[in-house]
Amino acid sequence: MTTNYTIPTTPNAVRYHATGKPDEVLKYEAVSDDAREPAAGEVLVLMETAVIHPSDLGMIGGTYGRLRALPAVAGREGVGRVAKLGADVTKFKIGDRVRMPEDAGVWREAIVARADDLMSVPADLPAEQAAMAFINPPTAWLLLHEFADLKPGDWIIQNASNSAVGECVIQLAHALGLRTACLVRSPEKHEAKLRAMGADVVVADDDKALKAVMPQLGGAAPRLALNSIGGMSAITLTRSLGQDGQLVTFGGMTGDAIRFPTREFIFKNVALRGFWMDRWARSAKPGALQAVFDAVYARLRDGSLKMAVDSVYPINQYAEALARAGGYGRNGKVLLRGPGA
Ligand SMILES: NC(=O)c1ccc[n+]([C@@H]2O[C@H](COP(=O)([O-])OP(=O)(O)OC[C@H]3O[C@@H](n4cnc5c(N)ncnc54)[C@H](OP(=O)(O)O)[C@@H]3O)[C@@H](O)[C@H]2O)c1
Known part of the structure; x- marks a missing residue:
């Protein structure tokens, strides 16, 4: 694990200013707030690996059950690495892996976020499996248990x-x-x-x-x-x-x-x-979501659960990645790689 990250001076994100077809509305552009120094209690996170889901396309297209205020950064699921600490942050150290904050959008190179709002993710899991741990495996788990x-x-x-x-x-x-x-x-x-x-x-x-x-x-x-x-x-x-x-x-x-x-x-x-995982998570008892994630991490660790990866693209090649994700014949998820990898 490196703790010596190259932090982009003007981090880019895959963003949309209006809902519509991904190839028409998505732009790869700098988001100024992602470049600032973390204030007290904040950390800067570099995206390590992010996932392309059917629901991402629903969100970008304006048909999903919950939409983001515009302009919005796309993407719901991924992991990142803590690359800079603001004052008074004791929860994390440089290099720790966290879940990229979903509501802010995860198809981005970097984000500055409050440390207390970030969820730790085991660093011993392969990045690609860890990035995919928050939506589909918990959905499968809950479908079988709820x-x-x-x-x-x-x-x-x-x-x-x-x-x-x-x-x-x-x-x-x-x-x-x-x-x-x-x-x-x-x-x-x-x-x-x-x-x-x-x-x-x-x-x-x-x-x-x-x-x-x-x-x-x-x-x-x-x-x-x-x-x-x-x-x-x-x-x-x-x-x-x-x-x-x-x-x-x-x-x-x-x-x-x-x-x-x-x-x-x-x-x-x-x-x-x-069933909608999103609705379940928002109404779950405290600790219930973390318990499902922990069950998933345990199975990813012991190898009884493994998710297929079709291909991995650098985030600036998001358009090619989306074309692959929407194409016929892929075998597994298409992932985006960021500067935290
Ligand atoms: N409600 C929730 O909380 C929740 C959570 C997670 C996922 N989901 C939903 O679950 C679904 C699967 O998600 P995923 O990420 O597992 O998808 P995925 O890995 O991208 O797989 C998509 C699947 O859909 C099939 N498919 C695509 N278009 C089809 C069509 N027109 N007719 C029949 N089959 C078609 C594909 O079959 P081929 O391989 O033959 O193309 C493939 O089996 C999505 O609708 C997603 O939004 C819901």
Whole structure:
């Protein structure tokens, strides 16, 4: 770990002054406040690694559930290194790793922030895994713990199983002794990898998915279905559920409205629920969020959870990184690297 960082004199950030398409509204520009000396109680943090998520595009586009005041720096998740201390800061030393403050936007080279507002992040974790620890793994963890009282051997079913959340669900469920039925658009591409992570059943997410999956569950029916797609795929998940099963929707990659099959709703008492990590975190009891992060860190450390990285771009190549993130055929998250790396 270096403690001798090169601090940019005019740190840049990926910023938007109006919501819209990323290639039209994003600008790589200096944010003057990021360059100032930290005052008493403040530290200067250099971004180490940041993540590109579908929700970042929703925020930039103005469609996400919570938007930022404009102009806004883009990006929600990442880690940084403390590179300068203001007077009276005892919580951190130079080189400590912290979570980049989400609300301020994280696709930036540097930020000056109050030390008390920053969350420590274990420095022994690989930077890329640490940067991805705050949104998708906690979402997967909470989806498995907050809805059904699942017992080892129970089945769950999900779509977009090769998504970052989907792969976290498979690995965390496997460690809990749960069995996973996994729908993907391209099983020929993803089946071997998902099975190696612990997936029990992998089938194509098409109009034959229900017929393909049910005979493989040994007569059981899933108790929990996790939907981040919508449309026909969500209907397949709902139809697979057993009595009193729950369909939890946490994403809508197709943009389609969710329709539900009436029979399951009435005869099986299936419940349709929504989940938003952001809302959960804001209403969680003190310490609850940190406890979920600690559970995630422990699994990243012991190797039972690992997230795929497709590629890493220097932050000034954010436009290429976004093109890669939005393109077909990527395998894992696209990350941005900053001067704290
Ligand atoms: N509610 C919450 O708190 C919360 C938290 C985290 C994430 N999420 C949401 O969860 C979803 C997944 O996030 P992520 O970061 O894991 O995503 P990701 O790693 O970028 O993966 C995206 C997934 O969506 C699939 N997909 C994309 N477009 C699709 C379409 N038109 N039809 C069917 N499948 C499509 C992809 O399949 P291919 O590989 O076949 O393209 C891939 O499996 C997103 O909607 C995200 O916003 C919600």
